Amino acid sequence: MKRILVTGAFGQIGSELVPALQDKFGKENVIAVGNSRIPEDFDGVVEKLNQPDKEGLRGLITKYEIDTVFHLVSLLSATGEKDPSFTWHLNMQSMKDVLDLAVEFKLKVFWPSSIAAFGPTTPRDFTPQRTVLEPTTMYGVTKVAGELLCQYYFNKFGVDVRSVRYPGIISYKALPGGGTTDYAVAIFYDAIEKGEYECFVSEETTLPMMYMDDAVKATIDLMEADPAKLTVRTSYNLAAISFTAEELAAEINKTLPVQVTYKPDHRQNIANSWPKSIDDSQARQDWGWQHEYDLPKMTEIMINELKKKLGK
């Protein structure tokens, strides 16, 4: 990884992955590609592209002599249901463009899958690496199709494409955009600003989650792993912490009083179709994955950093 291009660079994950890559590989070697959410104070190389745009990407790959792409562009689960056709088009076409360009330019690629690749017929506890993948959201359908494309391009064309199935990611810098796991971020904002939160899933809802620093570390570690050790070319299960919405509220309440009410909406059905916990032993075995942040540590950082950010 010498010249890196990141699509979706200003989304939830990109906003923190890009600075980590800049620190490691140099600011001039990371090209951040965004569309609508480019912050005015962004410090680095930035390009604007409305995806899918294969020729636009080709131009950037040539211009900057790119050798690695982190392709993060995606609509998430809840937003995706508003316009399933566009979700398929954006998520799949932009990804296939990247894989085809990877064949042409011999690029190394990272592409994120998700717990959304699983569905109601998947075992929900300690979900195995290889299991039933019958998702019920279009977002999940694009994740399963994308995983198969990764494996296909690896087998057929030798593209070094790597992927993880992210759980819900919790962070304080950029907001997640339209996911089902967003309540685990929104609760912190409302706890600090209003002292109360109306949660869109029920109190007993359990989903796999992860603090952003762990997600960034996993992403970079996987991309730096010895290719000979990688036994999964669809996407690696990845886990850190699982908790109910009520357990999260209780943890916040230890230091910050928040009155939580539960009013499940359409996102409850999506949450119910996803695993409660994930078996990520293959990632731990193949490339030494280890998470660092547990629920208390993550909660403490979220409260402290968001208080600063919100001036409270």
Ligand code: SER
């Ligand atoms: N956080 C995502 C979502 O809720 C899951 O990948 O859609």
